[in-house]
Amino acid sequence: MLKWWKISGIILVLYALVGGLLLPVPQLPILMQSIRNLYYHVPMWFGMQTLLIASAIYAAKGLIYKDLLHDIRSEAYAKIALLFGTMGLVTGMIWAKNTWGAYWTNDPKLNSAAIGMLMYAAYFVLRGSIDDAEKKARISAVYNLFALPVFIVLIFVLPRLTASLHPGNGGNPGFNSYDLDSRLRLVFYPAVLGWIFIGFWIAELQIRINKLTFLKENED
Amino acid sequence: MTHFIINQIQSSTLADAGSTDKFHVVIAVIAMLFLGIVAYLISLDLKIRKQEKK
Incomplete structure (x- = not known):
């Protein structure tokens, strides 16, 4: 039997996918119907950030308790976070092409997101370069704990200090001022919650597979 | 003229x-794809x- 949050994830994402295309949206200049991408693009970043926080928590736990199972969890959360980040970038690029006229602009948020993603890609390169499991867990946990605050600064702080095309950045109005009649919220919040649940579900499956592999390797 | 207008209205409604x-x-294809992913999960x-x- 599936746990409640997995069932909730399925229902919420299905509702967001269908409702996101069918329910009315405010007609805003330039954005027009592309505002519906808010339901698909932004939840990916929320999912990524939540998973990265979970990854950092387990990295810290791994350092404190010196348990390799925490490292397995930390790695899996980071891996699925990177998957969500990639989906966020792809949906963002499609949106950018239709509203800003190019797949990639010199926007500080875009560049920061790319740097942040590369930083986490380097985390996996680092892990792959160390053979000893305990050493790998320790070093990558320290890297992970340093990477998270840098990622938060790159995504949330830096783009707000300079001119940006993104809403809520560089003096632009944020999501709240767009959403005057709350029609977007009806789909946006369920989409965020649903994708977070789905992200944790995929990560949980990855963790369980890695645990089984780890236990089998240690049996031999 | 009236015939032309009615034709126009009919064609636009059909379109x-x-x-x-x-x-x-x-929408149905997107929903099916997602349900396929869910079934796999x-x-x-x-x-x-x-x-x-075991």
Whole structure:
């Protein structure tokens, strides 16, 4: 039997996918119907950030308790976070092409997101370069704990200090001022919650597979 | 003239109905794709559970 949050994830994402295309949206200049991408693009970043926080928590736990199972969890959360980040970038690029006229602009948020993603890609390169499991867990946990605050600064702080095309950045109005009649919220919040649940579900499956592999390797 | 206008209205209504049908097909395909991913996740969940019980 599936746990409640997995069932909730399925229902919420299905509702967001269908409702996101069918329910009315405010007609805003330039954005027009592309505002519906808010339901698909932004939840990916929320999912990524939540998973990265979970990854950092387990990295810290791994350092404190010196348990390799925490490292397995930390790695899996980071891996699925990177998957969500990639989906966020792809949906963002499609949106950018239709509203800003190019797949990639010199926007500080875009560049920061790319740097942040590369930083986490380097985390996996680092892990792959160390053979000893305990050493790998320790070093990558320290890297992970340093990477998270840098990622938060790159995504949330830096783009707000300079001119940006993104809403809520560089003096632009944020999501709240767009959403005057709350029609977007009806789909946006369920989409965020649903994708977070789905992200944790995929990560949980990855963790369980890695645990089984780890236990089998240690049996031999 | 009246005949022309009626024809125009009819053709635009038909075109709208056609595009609405296509739109619903797109939504149905997206929903089916997601449900396919969910089915895969559930089957993976069950397979892992079996392995864990062993």
